[in-house]
Amino acid sequence: MFQVLISPAVGGVDSFALQLMNGDASPLAAKETTLILSLPERGIEPLERKATLGPDGYWYVREVPMPFSGRWHMRIEALVTDFRKIALEDDFEVPAR
Numbered sequence: 001m002f003q004v005l006i007s008p009a010v011g012g013v014d015s016f017a018l019q020l021m022n023g024d025a026s027p028l029a030a031k032e033t034t035l036i037l038s039l040p041e042r043g044i045e046p047l048e049r050k051a052t053l054g055p056d057g058y059w060y061v062r063e064v065p066m067p068f069s070g071r072w073h074m075r076i077e078a079l080v081t082d083f084r085k086i087a088l089e090d091d092f093e094v095p096a097r
Contacts, residue, residue: 001025002076002088010097011069018051018059020078030078033059037066038073046075069096 005017016035020028033051038044051059066072075089 004074004076004090004092006092009094011066011094012097013063014066014094015063016051016061017054018061018076019057020059020076027057028078028080030059030080031082032079034077035061035064036075036077037064039066039068039070040073041070042068044068066094069094 001021001023003019003021005019007015007017018033018035020030020033022028033053034048035051036046036048038046047064049061049064051061054060071091071093073089073091075087077085077087079085
């Protein structure tokens, strides 16, 4: 599971805080995490950004360009061992400024 906080959550430049969790809602330990965003309806191909782990256990991706409003697709990839990667996906709406 994951929880994502997007700030300011409008078109322009946004920052993401990613909380990765196991099925029982306990923190998921990951070696590295990547955020991948796309906006297929506007021809925006997948944009990949590495996340950095904060002292609070959240993964952060700052200053991501999101130039258009619309329904964005998000994929989070977490490397949990040297040989195992998990991926979580969802869509989210970015309103116009």
